[in-house]
Amino acid sequence: MNAPFIKTENLSYRYDGDDVNGSPVLKDLSLEINEGEFVAVLGHNGSGKSTLAKLLNMILTPVSGKIYIMGKDITDENMTESDVLELRKNIGMVFQNPDNQLVATIVEDDVAFGPENLGIPSAEIRERVDRVLESVGMSEYAKHEPHRLSGGQKQRIAIAGIMAMLPKCIIFDESTAMLDPVGRQEVMESILKLNREKNITVIMITHYMEEAAMADRIVVLNDGALVLDGTPEYVFEHERILRECGLDLPQCTELIHRLRDHGIELSGECTSVESCAELIFRSLKIEKE
Ligand code: ADP
Numbered sequence: 001m002n003a004p005f006i007k008t009e010n011l012s013y014r015y016d017g018d019d020v021n022g023s024p025v026l027k028d029l030s031l032e033i034n035e036g037e038f039v040a041v042l043g044h045n046g047s048g049k050s051t052l053a054k055l056l057n058m059i060l061t062p063v064s065g066k067i068y069i070m071g072k073d074i075t076d077e078n079m080t081e082s083d084v085l086e087l088r089k090n091i092g093m094v095f096q097n098p099d100n101q102l103v104a105t106i107v108e109d110d111v112a113f114g115p116e117n118l119g120i121p122s123a124e125i126r127e128r129v130d131r132v133l134e135s136v137g138m139s140e141y142a143k144h145e146p147h148r149l150s151g152g153q154k155q156r157i158a159i160a161g162i163m164a165m166l167p168k169c170i171i172f173d174e175s176t177a178m179l180d181p182v183g184r185q186e187v188m189e190s191i192l193k194l195n196r197e198k199n200i201t202v203i204m205i206t207h208y209m210e211e212a213a214m215a216d217r218i219v220v221l222n223d224g225a226l227v228l229d230g231t232p233e234y235v236f237e238h239e240r241i242l243r244e245c246g247l248d249l250p251q252c253t254e255l256i257h258r259l260r261d262h263g264i265e266l267s268g269e270c271t272s273v274e275s276c277a278e279l280i281f282r283s284l285k286i287e288k289e
Contacts, residue, residue: 002034012024037216039216044247056203072087095173095175169202217229
């Protein structure tokens with residue numbers, strides 16, 4: 001079997017470096033992420049999610065523990081800077097604020113910026129730009145000025161810019177947090193598409209339980225430690241632990257749990273509006289149209 005795309009072993013991090021009295025913001029985190037997986041990372045503010053993202057993107061270096069990317073130990077002292085750069089090309093990052101990520105005055109130039117910096121020949125850049133704009137549904141905006149676009153559109157341009165560098169994995173750090181519901185939905189559709197159709201590994205940090213429910217797997221951090229790791233169904237069954245971590249359930253899942261608490265028999269998966277509606281239809285013996 002192939003090595004996991006990303007593996008961390010007893011990973012710990014402190015912002016105050018070697019000060020052993022400083023409090024670790026990540027504690028002994030061991031995690032494996034396979035190529036093509038869609039993993040959501042949940043946790044209340046300050047639980048260490050962004051720190052984990054920066055470690056996986058090699059912006060930060062662990063205080064202790066190991067990180068393997070594509071089987072290579074990035075904490076190995078023999079790793080040269082160019083080895084790290086080579087690995088880093090495989091992991092793109094999309095941040096919260098779309099305005100901070102756009103650099104050019106025309107959409108297609110913005111998307112071309114990353115591959116240009118990688119020294120890709122211009123004919124290939126042209127092809128990549130067209131392809132990625134199409135895959136985020138923004139082809140018709142190629143000649144537009146990014147600052148005139150909506151938040152969701154800007155964020156899709158930011159995603160296209162990362163995709164144009166052909167990473168194997170993209171980390172989204174609260175990339176929908178500043179968007180309105182329409183923008184959030186547009187961006188979520190793009191994220192799902194690049195995972196399902198292009199097999200890009202997705203690590204998505206989010207506050208929205210409904211978004212996390214769309215992932216293959218959810219990892220829950222609390223005060224820098226891993227507390228839950230499993231499918232959305234598995235994680236949402238652990239309501240008490242989630243509450244202790246300051247997290248809610250998706251509202252539809254909570255509704256099903258309340259109904260079950262009142263003795264209504266509803267067995268099956270309840271992580272999305274569709275699956276919850278299905279359970280209720282079945283219980284009420286209503287034929288779905
Ligand atoms: P999250 O993304 O879950 O909100 P972070 O990884 O941003 O959590 O932060 C984890 C902890 O590390 C928090 O207590 C935060 O205050 C602290 N922290 C984050 N960045 C820095 C920094 N640059 N210097 C010192 N402490 C930091």
